[in-house]
Amino acid sequence: MLHIQFPEPDFRFQGERGQEMIWDSIRRKWVRLTPEEWVRQNFVRYLTGGKGYPPSLIAIEKQIRLGELNKRYDIAVYHNTHPWLVIECKEPDVPINQKVLEQILRYNSRLTAAYLVLTNGHQHFGWQICEGRFKLLDALPDWPELV
Numbered sequence: 001m002l003h004i005q006f007p008e009p010d011f012r013f014q015g016e017r018g019q020e021m022i023w024d025s026i027r028r029k030w031v032r033l034t035p036e037e038w039v040r041q042n043f044v045r046y047l048t049g050g051k052g053y054p055p056s057l058i059a060i061e062k063q064i065r066l067g068e069l070n071k072r073y074d075i076a077v078y079h080n081t082h083p084w085l086v087i088e089c090k091e092p093d094v095p096i097n098q099k100v101l102e103q104i105l106r107y108n109s110r111l112t113a114a115y116l117v118l119t120n121g122h123q124h125f126g127w128q129i130c131e132g133r134f135k136l137l138d139a140l141p142d143w144p145e146l147v
Contacts, residue, residue, distance in 0.1 A: 002117065002124035002137055006042045007049045026060050035091035039121040040074055043087060052143040053077055064110050073107050085115040085140070092121045115140070 012023035014030060021030040022041055031037055040060065047053040057078045063070050075087040088104040090096065096118045104116050108129075117126040117140070126137040 002119075002126045003139060004046055004119075004124045005050070006046050006121075009042065009045070011041060024060065026055055026058050035093070036074075036089055039091060039119060040089045042121060043075060043089060043117075043119055047075075047077065047140075051140060054143065064107065066106055066110055071107065073111065076111065076113065083111040083113040085117065086111055086113040087117040087119065090118075090120040094120050096120055096123050096125055 013033070014021050014023075016030065020033040022033040022037060023029075024031045024041065026044060044058060044060070047058065048055050059076045059078065061072045061074060062076065063072050065071075073086055074089040075085075076083045077085040077087075086104060086108055088100060088107070090100060094100070100118050104118060108116060114130070115126065115128055115137075117124060119125075126140060127134045128137055129135075
């Protein structure tokens with residue numbers, strides 16, 4: 001299991017039509033604050049603040065085509081214009097199980113990232129994929145280690 005300590009939150013909030021909104025600095029827009037969005041925003045802050053990943057290389061909820069279906073991944077970090085890390089976020093009450101793992105593996109069949117992460121904000125699992133083998137991680141590399 002990954003050991004992740006989210007940074008102290010410093011998010012911007014606003015109410016809109018009776019719904020709480022949170023500012024997404026990556027997408028540069030207000031988005032509805034759902035439990036899954038809370039996890040997603042905290043993980044992005046961890047990547048940029050805790051690990052030094054450049055915000056300009058992070059994509060959130062981009063569409064991909066899987067066979068006949070259009071799907072959206074939660075977070076991807078790009079390196080040399082290719083997805084390097086893909087993160088699947090679930091709301092805190094959703095267990096990280098085989099079904100969630102299969103979901104990110106389907107996404108990665110298209111994206112072919114070297115790192116995969118599953119998180120619900122409480123539990124975080126990560127793998128490095130090298131030559132078709134999955135190595136369970138206890139930490140993600142810091143960005144300067146990559147360049």
